[in-house]
Amino acid sequence: MPVYEYHPDELARISVVRQAHGLGLDEVKAQWQAACDREKHALAGPREPRKPTEVDIASCQKLEWARIVRVMTEQQMAVYSPDEDRRVARREEQRVRRTAIEAAWDEQSGGGLPVEVLRHRIYRITARATAASAGEEALIRHVFAASGGAAVEHARAMFVRPGSIYQDGEYRITAVEQILPEPGEFP
Template sequence: MLIYEYLPHELARLGVVVRAAGLDRRQVAALVRLAQERAGRARVGPAEPHHLSELSIAELRCVQWERIAPVMDREQVAMYARSLDSRAVRCEEQRLQRLMADVAEAERLGVTAPEISRHRVCRIGAWAVAGRSRPGVPGPVVHLMAASAEAAAKRVWAVHGKDGGLYRRTGCRIASVEQVLPEFGELF
Protein backbone atom coordinates (compact mmCIF):
# COMPACT_ATOMS: atom_id res chain seq x y z
CA MET A 1 0.00 0.00 0.00
CA LEU A 2 1.45 3.32 -1.10
CA ILE A 3 1.16 6.20 1.37
CA TYR A 4 2.03 9.69 0.21
CA GLU A 5 4.07 11.80 2.61
CA TYR A 6 2.74 14.90 0.84
CA LEU A 7 -0.31 15.31 -1.38
CA PRO A 8 -0.17 17.87 -4.22
CA HIS A 9 -2.12 20.53 -2.32
CA GLU A 10 0.16 20.04 0.68
CA LEU A 11 3.26 20.40 -1.50
CA ALA A 12 1.90 23.63 -3.01
CA ARG A 13 0.96 25.09 0.37
CA LEU A 14 4.17 24.12 2.12
CA GLY A 15 6.32 25.26 -0.80
CA VAL A 16 4.81 28.75 -0.63
CA VAL A 17 5.12 28.92 3.16
CA VAL A 18 8.76 27.84 3.05
CA ARG A 19 9.56 30.32 0.29
CA ALA A 20 7.76 33.17 2.11
CA ALA A 21 9.83 32.78 5.29
CA GLY A 22 11.76 35.97 5.95
CA LEU A 23 10.14 37.99 3.16
CA ASP A 24 8.79 41.46 3.82
CA ARG A 25 5.39 42.84 2.71
CA ARG A 26 6.78 44.32 -0.52
CA GLN A 27 8.36 41.01 -1.53
CA VAL A 28 5.20 39.09 -0.64
CA ALA A 29 3.07 41.55 -2.67
CA ALA A 30 5.32 41.01 -5.70
CA LEU A 31 4.98 37.23 -5.37
CA VAL A 32 1.19 37.56 -4.98
CA ARG A 33 1.08 39.44 -8.31
CA LEU A 34 3.25 36.78 -9.98
CA ALA A 35 1.03 34.00 -8.62
CA GLN A 36 -2.10 35.80 -9.86
CA GLU A 37 -0.55 36.26 -13.31
CA ARG A 38 0.42 32.59 -13.47
CA ALA A 39 -3.08 31.51 -12.47
CA GLY A 40 -4.53 33.85 -15.11
CA ARG A 41 -2.31 32.34 -17.83
CA ALA A 42 -3.23 28.83 -16.69
CA ARG A 43 -6.96 29.63 -16.90
CA VAL A 44 -6.69 30.44 -20.62
CA GLY A 45 -4.31 27.58 -21.39
CA PRO A 46 -5.37 24.28 -22.92
CA ALA A 47 -7.30 21.87 -20.73
CA GLU A 48 -5.40 18.90 -19.34
CA PRO A 49 -6.69 15.33 -19.14
CA HIS A 50 -6.34 15.00 -15.35
CA HIS A 51 -7.54 16.94 -12.31
CA LEU A 52 -3.95 17.69 -11.30
CA SER A 53 -3.07 20.39 -13.82
CA GLU A 54 -1.15 23.60 -14.35
CA LEU A 55 -4.35 25.45 -13.41
CA SER A 56 -4.91 23.58 -10.16
CA ILE A 57 -1.28 24.05 -9.11
CA ALA A 58 -1.31 27.77 -10.00
CA GLU A 59 -4.55 28.33 -8.09
CA LEU A 60 -3.29 26.44 -5.03
CA ARG A 61 -0.16 28.58 -4.93
CA CYS A 62 -2.07 31.80 -5.58
CA VAL A 63 -4.44 31.15 -2.67
CA GLN A 64 -1.49 30.63 -0.36
CA TRP A 65 0.36 33.76 -1.47
CA GLU A 66 -2.83 35.83 -1.14
CA ARG A 67 -3.30 34.46 2.39
CA ILE A 68 0.18 35.39 3.64
CA ALA A 69 -0.09 39.21 3.36
CA PRO A 70 -3.14 39.43 5.69
CA VAL A 71 -1.37 37.09 8.15
CA MET A 72 1.55 39.54 8.28
CA ASP A 73 -0.87 42.44 8.83
CA ARG A 74 -2.81 40.58 11.54
CA GLU A 75 0.36 39.58 13.38
CA GLN A 76 1.90 43.01 12.77
CA VAL A 77 5.22 41.61 11.60
CA ALA A 78 7.65 43.08 9.10
CA MET A 79 8.72 39.64 7.82
CA TYR A 80 6.72 36.46 7.41
CA ALA A 81 7.40 33.65 9.87
CA ARG A 82 5.65 30.31 9.54
CA SER A 83 5.54 29.88 13.32
CA LEU A 84 3.24 32.94 13.56
CA ASP A 85 0.90 31.62 10.87
CA SER A 86 -1.71 29.61 12.77
CA ARG A 87 -3.26 28.21 9.59
CA ALA A 88 0.11 26.96 8.30
CA VAL A 89 0.78 25.29 11.65
CA ARG A 90 -2.72 23.76 11.69
CA CYS A 91 -2.37 22.48 8.11
CA GLU A 92 0.93 20.80 8.94
CA GLU A 93 -0.68 19.15 11.97
CA GLN A 94 -3.52 17.94 9.74
CA ARG A 95 -1.01 16.54 7.23
CA LEU A 96 0.73 14.59 9.99
CA GLN A 97 -2.63 13.31 11.26
CA ARG A 98 -3.54 12.20 7.72
CA LEU A 99 -0.21 10.43 7.43
CA MET A 100 -0.70 8.63 10.77
CA ALA A 101 -4.27 7.67 9.80
CA ASP A 102 -3.03 6.27 6.46
CA VAL A 103 -0.37 4.20 8.26
CA ALA A 104 -2.95 2.95 10.78
CA GLU A 105 -5.32 2.00 7.93
CA ALA A 106 -2.53 0.11 6.16
CA GLU A 107 -1.70 -1.78 9.35
CA ARG A 108 -5.40 -2.54 9.86
CA LEU A 109 -5.44 -4.04 6.36
CA GLY A 110 -2.48 -6.26 7.28
CA VAL A 111 0.33 -4.36 5.60
CA THR A 112 3.26 -4.99 7.94
CA ALA A 113 5.57 -2.25 6.68
CA PRO A 114 3.63 0.38 4.76
CA GLU A 115 5.74 2.39 2.34
CA ILE A 116 5.66 6.14 2.88
CA SER A 117 6.54 7.67 -0.45
CA ARG A 118 7.95 11.12 -1.06
CA HIS A 119 6.44 11.67 -4.50
CA ARG A 120 6.83 14.83 -6.54
CA VAL A 121 4.48 16.42 -9.03
CA CYS A 122 5.93 16.35 -12.53
CA ARG A 123 4.85 18.12 -15.71
CA ILE A 124 5.20 15.94 -18.79
CA GLY A 125 5.19 17.81 -22.09
CA ALA A 126 4.78 16.24 -25.53
CA TRP A 127 5.54 17.23 -29.12
CA ALA A 128 4.13 15.99 -32.40
CA VAL A 129 6.13 13.29 -34.14
CA ALA A 130 7.44 14.24 -37.60
CA GLY A 131 4.97 13.19 -40.26
CA ARG A 132 2.07 13.02 -37.80
CA SER A 133 -0.16 15.83 -36.65
CA ARG A 134 1.41 19.32 -37.00
CA PRO A 135 5.17 19.23 -36.34
CA GLY A 136 6.46 21.93 -34.02
CA VAL A 137 3.09 22.34 -32.32
CA PRO A 138 3.20 21.52 -28.62
CA GLY A 139 1.27 18.44 -27.67
CA PRO A 140 -0.74 17.81 -24.55
CA VAL A 141 0.67 18.48 -21.09
CA VAL A 142 0.05 16.04 -18.24
CA HIS A 143 0.76 16.54 -14.53
CA LEU A 144 1.08 13.58 -12.17
CA MET A 145 2.70 12.42 -8.96
CA ALA A 146 5.72 10.13 -9.17
CA ALA A 147 8.83 9.24 -7.19
CA SER A 148 11.12 10.64 -9.91
CA ALA A 149 11.08 12.19 -13.35
CA GLU A 150 11.88 8.79 -14.88
CA ALA A 151 9.00 7.16 -13.03
CA ALA A 152 6.69 9.96 -14.20
CA ALA A 153 7.66 9.43 -17.84
CA LYS A 154 7.15 5.65 -17.57
CA ARG A 155 3.79 6.05 -15.87
CA VAL A 156 2.42 8.65 -18.30
CA TRP A 157 3.56 6.58 -21.29
CA ALA A 158 1.95 3.46 -19.83
CA VAL A 159 -1.36 5.32 -19.54
CA HIS A 160 -1.34 7.59 -22.61
CA GLY A 161 1.08 5.84 -24.99
CA LYS A 162 -0.97 2.70 -25.56
CA ASP A 163 -3.29 2.16 -28.53
CA GLY A 164 -6.15 4.62 -28.27
CA GLY A 165 -4.28 6.67 -25.66
CA LEU A 166 -3.84 10.44 -25.74
CA TYR A 167 -0.35 10.32 -27.29
CA ARG A 168 -1.31 7.80 -29.96
CA ARG A 169 -4.42 9.83 -30.93
CA THR A 170 -2.50 13.11 -31.18
CA GLY A 171 0.65 11.66 -32.76
CA CYS A 172 2.84 12.87 -29.91
CA ARG A 173 5.82 11.67 -27.93
CA ILE A 174 7.12 12.75 -24.55
CA ALA A 175 9.44 15.71 -24.99
CA SER A 176 10.09 16.87 -21.44
CA VAL A 177 9.60 15.87 -17.83
CA GLU A 178 9.98 18.58 -15.22
CA GLN A 179 9.47 18.50 -11.44
CA VAL A 180 7.07 21.34 -10.55
CA LEU A 181 6.11 20.52 -6.94
CA PRO A 182 7.98 21.02 -4.83
CA GLU A 183 10.19 23.39 -6.73
CA PHE A 184 13.84 22.48 -6.37
CA GLY A 185 15.23 23.62 -3.03
CA GLU A 186 11.82 24.01 -1.36
CA LEU A 187 11.47 20.75 0.55
CA PHE A 188 13.42 17.81 -0.85
Protein backbone atom coordinates in the same frame (compact mmCIF):
# COMPACT_ATOMS: atom_id res chain seq x y z
CA MET B 1 -3.87 2.11 -1.03
CA PRO B 2 -0.58 4.00 -1.07
CA VAL B 3 0.16 6.33 1.81
CA TYR B 4 1.66 9.59 0.59
CA GLU B 5 3.78 11.72 2.88
CA TYR B 6 2.58 14.83 1.04
CA HIS B 7 -0.35 15.34 -1.33
CA PRO B 8 -0.04 17.71 -4.31
CA ASP B 9 -1.97 20.54 -2.62
CA GLU B 10 0.24 20.22 0.47
CA LEU B 11 3.35 20.44 -1.71
CA ALA B 12 1.99 23.59 -3.40
CA ARG B 13 1.29 25.30 -0.06
CA ILE B 14 4.62 24.26 1.46
CA SER B 15 6.42 25.61 -1.59
CA VAL B 16 4.78 29.02 -1.15
CA VAL B 17 5.53 29.13 2.59
CA ARG B 18 9.20 28.37 1.90
CA GLN B 19 9.40 31.03 -0.80
CA ALA B 20 7.67 33.59 1.43
CA HIS B 21 9.98 33.05 4.39
CA GLY B 22 11.91 36.28 5.03
CA LEU B 23 10.01 38.36 2.45
CA GLY B 24 8.48 41.75 3.25
CA LEU B 25 4.81 42.54 2.65
CA ASP B 26 5.44 44.30 -0.68
CA GLU B 27 7.44 41.30 -1.94
CA VAL B 28 4.71 38.90 -0.84
CA LYS B 29 2.08 41.05 -2.59
CA ALA B 30 4.18 40.96 -5.75
CA GLN B 31 4.37 37.16 -5.50
CA TRP B 32 0.60 37.01 -4.99
CA GLN B 33 0.10 39.11 -8.14
CA ALA B 34 2.46 36.82 -10.08
CA ALA B 35 0.46 33.81 -8.81
CA CYS B 36 -2.77 35.48 -10.01
CA ASP B 37 -1.19 35.94 -13.43
CA ARG B 38 -0.05 32.27 -13.50
CA GLU B 39 -3.58 31.16 -12.63
CA LYS B 40 -5.09 33.32 -15.41
CA HIS B 41 -2.56 31.93 -17.87
CA ALA B 42 -3.32 28.36 -16.76
CA LEU B 43 -7.08 28.94 -17.06
CA ALA B 44 -6.61 30.21 -20.61
CA GLY B 45 -4.57 27.18 -21.64
CA PRO B 46 -5.77 23.74 -22.68
CA ARG B 47 -7.38 21.62 -19.99
CA GLU B 48 -5.49 18.71 -18.53
CA PRO B 49 -7.63 15.58 -18.13
CA ARG B 50 -6.49 14.53 -14.64
CA LYS B 51 -5.12 15.97 -11.43
CA PRO B 52 -2.82 17.58 -10.60
CA THR B 53 -3.14 20.21 -13.30
CA GLU B 54 -1.45 23.54 -13.89
CA VAL B 55 -4.71 25.23 -12.85
CA ASP B 56 -4.89 23.23 -9.59
CA ILE B 57 -1.32 24.13 -8.68
CA ALA B 58 -1.65 27.80 -9.65
CA SER B 59 -4.96 28.20 -7.78
CA CYS B 60 -3.60 26.59 -4.63
CA GLN B 61 -0.50 28.77 -4.71
CA LYS B 62 -2.50 31.94 -5.38
CA LEU B 63 -4.73 31.22 -2.37
CA GLU B 64 -1.69 30.56 -0.18
CA TRP B 65 0.00 33.83 -1.23
CA ALA B 66 -3.27 35.70 -0.49
CA ARG B 67 -3.49 34.03 2.92
CA ILE B 68 0.09 35.04 3.73
CA VAL B 69 -0.65 38.66 2.72
CA ARG B 70 -3.64 38.60 5.08
CA VAL B 71 -1.63 37.05 7.95
CA MET B 72 1.20 39.55 7.53
CA THR B 73 -1.26 42.45 7.48
CA GLU B 74 -3.25 41.22 10.50
CA GLN B 75 -0.16 40.40 12.57
CA GLN B 76 1.77 43.43 11.28
CA MET B 77 4.77 41.31 10.32
CA ALA B 78 7.71 43.20 8.85
CA VAL B 79 8.87 39.97 7.20
CA TYR B 80 7.05 36.68 6.89
CA SER B 81 8.02 33.96 9.33
CA PRO B 82 6.30 30.57 9.18
CA ASP B 83 7.07 30.17 12.90
CA GLU B 84 4.64 33.02 13.63
CA ASP B 85 1.95 31.69 11.29
CA ARG B 86 -0.36 29.44 13.32
CA ARG B 87 -1.90 27.89 10.22
CA VAL B 88 1.45 26.45 9.09
CA ALA B 89 1.88 24.51 12.34
CA ARG B 90 -1.78 23.41 12.31
CA ARG B 91 -1.51 22.14 8.73
CA GLU B 92 1.60 20.16 9.57
CA GLU B 93 -0.20 18.56 12.53
CA GLN B 94 -3.14 17.70 10.25
CA ARG B 95 -0.79 16.23 7.63
CA VAL B 96 0.95 14.04 10.21
CA ARG B 97 -2.43 12.90 11.55
CA ARG B 98 -3.69 12.17 8.01
CA THR B 99 -0.59 10.13 7.25
CA ALA B 100 -0.98 8.14 10.48
CA ILE B 101 -4.67 7.44 9.80
CA GLU B 102 -3.98 6.37 6.20
CA ALA B 103 -1.09 4.15 7.34
CA ALA B 104 -3.25 2.53 10.03
CA TRP B 105 -6.06 1.90 7.56
CA ASP B 106 -3.62 0.51 4.99
CA GLU B 107 -2.08 -1.77 7.61
CA GLN B 108 -5.50 -3.14 8.60
CA SER B 109 -6.62 -3.71 5.02
CA GLY B 110 -3.24 -4.79 3.64
CA GLY B 111 -3.20 -8.28 5.04
CA GLY B 112 -0.20 -7.80 7.30
CA LEU B 113 2.09 -6.25 4.70
CA PRO B 114 4.33 -3.47 5.97
CA VAL B 115 3.07 0.04 5.24
CA GLU B 116 5.27 2.16 3.03
CA VAL B 117 4.88 5.92 3.20
CA LEU B 118 5.69 7.26 -0.26
CA ARG B 119 7.40 10.56 -0.91
CA HIS B 120 6.28 11.95 -4.26
CA ARG B 121 6.95 15.12 -6.21
CA ILE B 122 5.10 16.88 -9.01
CA TYR B 123 6.72 16.82 -12.43
CA ARG B 124 5.80 18.77 -15.54
CA ILE B 125 6.01 16.54 -18.61
CA THR B 126 6.26 18.22 -22.01
CA ALA B 127 5.57 16.12 -25.10
CA ARG B 128 5.20 16.79 -28.79
CA ALA B 129 3.37 14.77 -31.39
CA THR B 130 5.93 13.00 -33.57
CA ALA B 131 3.97 13.70 -36.75
CA ALA B 132 2.96 17.22 -35.77
CA SER B 133 3.01 20.21 -38.03
CA ALA B 134 5.68 22.81 -37.27
CA GLY B 135 3.20 25.17 -35.59
CA GLU B 136 1.63 22.70 -33.16
CA GLU B 137 2.02 23.47 -29.47
CA ALA B 138 3.59 21.16 -26.97
CA LEU B 139 1.37 18.97 -24.81
CA ILE B 140 1.98 19.60 -21.08
CA ARG B 141 0.83 17.27 -18.33
CA HIS B 142 1.58 17.18 -14.61
CA VAL B 143 2.39 13.92 -12.88
CA PHE B 144 2.58 13.05 -9.17
CA ALA B 145 5.45 10.55 -8.94
CA ALA B 146 8.37 9.40 -6.80
CA SER B 147 11.06 10.30 -9.34
CA GLY B 148 11.62 11.76 -12.77
CA GLY B 149 11.92 8.26 -14.21
CA ALA B 150 8.64 7.19 -12.63
CA ALA B 151 6.99 10.34 -14.00
CA VAL B 152 8.22 9.50 -17.50
CA GLU B 153 6.91 5.93 -17.25
CA HIS B 154 3.55 7.20 -16.01
CA ALA B 155 3.38 9.73 -18.88
CA ARG B 156 4.36 7.11 -21.47
CA ALA B 157 1.59 4.84 -20.20
CA MET B 158 -0.84 7.76 -20.38
CA PHE B 159 0.09 8.46 -24.02
CA VAL B 160 -0.32 4.85 -25.25
CA ARG B 161 -3.13 3.53 -23.02
CA PRO B 162 -6.13 2.14 -25.00
CA GLY B 163 -8.97 4.65 -24.92
CA SER B 164 -6.58 7.47 -24.13
CA ILE B 165 -7.30 10.89 -25.59
CA TYR B 166 -3.76 10.76 -27.00
CA GLN B 167 -4.02 7.50 -28.94
CA ASP B 168 -4.61 9.30 -32.28
CA GLY B 169 -0.90 10.04 -32.60
CA GLU B 170 2.42 9.24 -31.10
CA TYR B 171 3.99 11.60 -28.62
CA ARG B 172 7.64 12.04 -27.76
CA ILE B 173 8.51 13.35 -24.31
CA THR B 174 10.77 16.36 -24.74
CA ALA B 175 11.15 17.59 -21.15
CA VAL B 176 10.66 16.43 -17.57
CA GLU B 177 10.89 19.11 -14.90
CA GLN B 178 10.34 18.77 -11.15
CA ILE B 179 8.17 21.72 -10.16
CA LEU B 180 7.05 20.86 -6.61
CA PRO B 181 8.72 20.98 -4.24
CA GLU B 182 11.50 23.14 -5.53
CA PRO B 183 14.20 20.94 -7.09
CA GLY B 184 16.96 19.95 -4.72
CA GLU B 185 14.95 20.22 -1.53
CA PHE B 186 12.19 18.25 0.03
CA PRO B 187 10.08 19.25 3.00
